[in-house]
Amino acid sequence: MKNPDEHIRSLIARKIAGEASPEDLLALQAWLDEDSGNKVVLDQFERIAKLTSTHFPSDGPPIDVDVEWGRFLKSTTRVRRLGTVDSGRWIWRIAASFALVAVAAFSIYYFVERTAVVRYEAKTTTTKITLPDGSEVSLRKGSYLVQAPDFGKSNRSVTLHGEAFFEVKRDSLRPFLILAGTTTTEVLGTSFSVKSWDDQSSVVVSVTTGLVSFRDQGTRQELKLHAGQQGVFVKEGRRMGMPARANPNQNAWATRHIEFDSSPLSDVVATLNAVYGDKVTLVGTTPGTCQVTVTFDKQSLESVMKVLEATLQLTIRQNGDHYEIVAAGCK
Amino acid sequence: MASSLASFEALFRQLFKPLSYFAMGYVGNIDDAKNIVHDAFIALWDRYHELPGDTNYKAYLYTAVRNRSLNYVRDRKKVIPLDPGHVERPDLDQNPMELNELEREIAYAIALLPERCQEVFLLSRQEGLKYQEIADRLGISLKTVEAQMSKALGMLREHLGEFLSIILFLWWIGVIW
Known part of the structure; x- marks a missing residue:
């Protein structure tokens, strides 16, 4: 032919x-x-x-890939744990059963300790974890992180589903890799976040300190991102780019460092809710003059609200740990 | 070697669904299809570290799933009890056997195209996009689109070799048009 x-x-x-x-x-x-x-x-x-x-070959009954991946992990674990012991005579069977126990014990040790697939999950709240290389990760609620086997020995690779803020320990010999969707983010030592939810249309990397390489495996595009910069990968059409003005509070949920620069009150409330977890409500509209320029570093919501109350002449109704802004003077 | 599980997971997540539907074309039900795909992934995982870095895993998996599916169908045929009261007759209103087989071969041939080539080809054939639109969508040059399209057609024709006579035959007798 x-x-x-x-x-x-x-x-x-x-x-x-x-x-x-x-x-x-x-x-x-x-x-x-x-x-x-x-x-x-x-x-x-x-x-x-x-x-x-x-002819579309790609359609059929629904399949939950998460479930199937879990099944795969389970079955490979079992496959690795079972050593096949070939036994001919009965004397050997006794010896073999001892050997089998030993093999199983060793395999469990081997599997769990050496090639274990460690999966971290933040089920109910943002969770801070420390990886074997000393890097720290704040994992946002609903996210999970899978650590590659031999992490910290032959590699420093993790797979992320959801959103996480990384403070990576410097190691110039072993770059730290984050796989998220089709993208790879590579760093030596720095702090930044990766946002990659399965149900969202893009993957976003926001750098707080240092230099980060953000790549797409499929199209081989790459962005070098510096402190304060953001890279966006749009899944549909596989485009990569940097927004002209990065949101300075993208990582505030993890760093508790919040910056407002002539921000309208409605934006301020949205940011506070993202950082402290839906505790502030803005009732009604506020005058356009209600703008805030202030920086908070690791403050409690209570002290943030006190500062805002004084600077903007707010009337606040407090209900337990919930704040309702009912009026704003804003002179 | 670096990030082996992470890259394997990415591969699994990318291909599990399409492979399952592909296997279903042979075995006829989704549960057996999924089992076959699982077995193929487990077999690949056992050899994953030994395979050269430039292995085309997609082609590898599609071929493995296809072979396992064909074996499955062959083994099944042997054990089906021939109950005279319940002989399965081919339903003549359904697609004839040859067409199913042809569809599977086409799915297989398309699946084996290199990723970029496949993307360009499907955007043209199934979404009906113009060359320029494909170039814009994928952020590549018009020249690349042209080259990938003609590469795709060439590869499909090579792969479908022996089936082409069936294609033409079915076309002549008016089953497909």
């Missing part, structure tokens, strides 16, 4: 895609006239094209 040369193939491809110019069609006709067998070849290409336009 020899294919026609590149030039003819691209003419055929153009014809099939509806891109052929009159000149292309003439050239194709000239090729057809050369040899009666060429018509058969063209027919074959057109049949293939026709069939491939209607």
Whole structure:
């Protein structure tokens, strides 16, 4: 099944895609006239094209890939734990059963200690974890992080689902890699966050300190991100870019460092809710003059609210740990 | 070697679904299809560290799943009890056997295309996009789109070799058009 040369193939491809110019069609006709067998070849290409336009191989009953991946992890664990012991005579069976226990014990040790798949999950609240290399990770509620086998020995790789803020211990020999969707984020030692929720349209990396390399494996695009910068990868269309103005409070949920620069009160409330967990409500509208320029570093919500109350002449109704802003003077 | 489990998980998440639907084309039900795909992934995981770094895992998995599915169908055929009261007759209203087989072969041939090539080809064939639109969508040059399209067609024709006569035959008798 020899294919026609590149030039003819691209003419055929153009014809099939509806891109052929009159000149292309003439050239194709000239090729057809050369040899009666060429018509058969063209027919074959057109049949293939026709069939491939209607048959989607990628549909069927719903499949939960998370569940299947869990099943895979379970079955590989079992496969690794069971050593096959071939026993012929009964004497050997006794010896073998001892050996089997030993093998099982060793395998469990081996598997758990050496190639264990460690999975960290933040089920109900943001959780701070320390990885074996000393790097610290704040894992946002609903996220999970899978640590590669031999993490800290042959590699420093993790897979992230959800959102996490990393403070990576410096190690110039072993770069720290975060796989999220089709993207890879690589650093030597720095702090930044990766946001990669399965149900969101993009992956966002926000750098607090240092330098980060943010890449997409599929398209081989790469962004070098410095402190204060943000990289966005849009899954649909696989585009990578940097927003002109990065949100300075992107990592505030983890760092508790909040900066407002002429921010309207509604933005302030939204940020506080993201950082402290939906504890502030803004009732009604506030005057446009209600703008705030202030920096908070690791403050409690209570002291943040006190500062805002004084600077903006707010009227606040407090109900347990919940704050309701009912009026704003804003002179 | 670095990040082996992480990269394996990415591969699993990317291909588990399409492979399952692909296997279903052979074995006919989703549970057996999923089991076959699981077995293929487990077998791959056992060899994952030994395989050269430039292995085309996608082609590897599609081929493994296809072979396992064919074996499954073959083994099943042997054990089906021939109950004279309940002989399965091919339903003539359904697609003829050859067409199912052809669909599977096409799915397989498309799955084996290199990733970029496949992407370009499917955007053209199944979404009907123009070359320029594909170039914009994928952020690549018009020239690359052209080259990938003609590469895809060439590879499909090579792969589908022996099936092409069936394609033409079915076309002549009017089953497909």
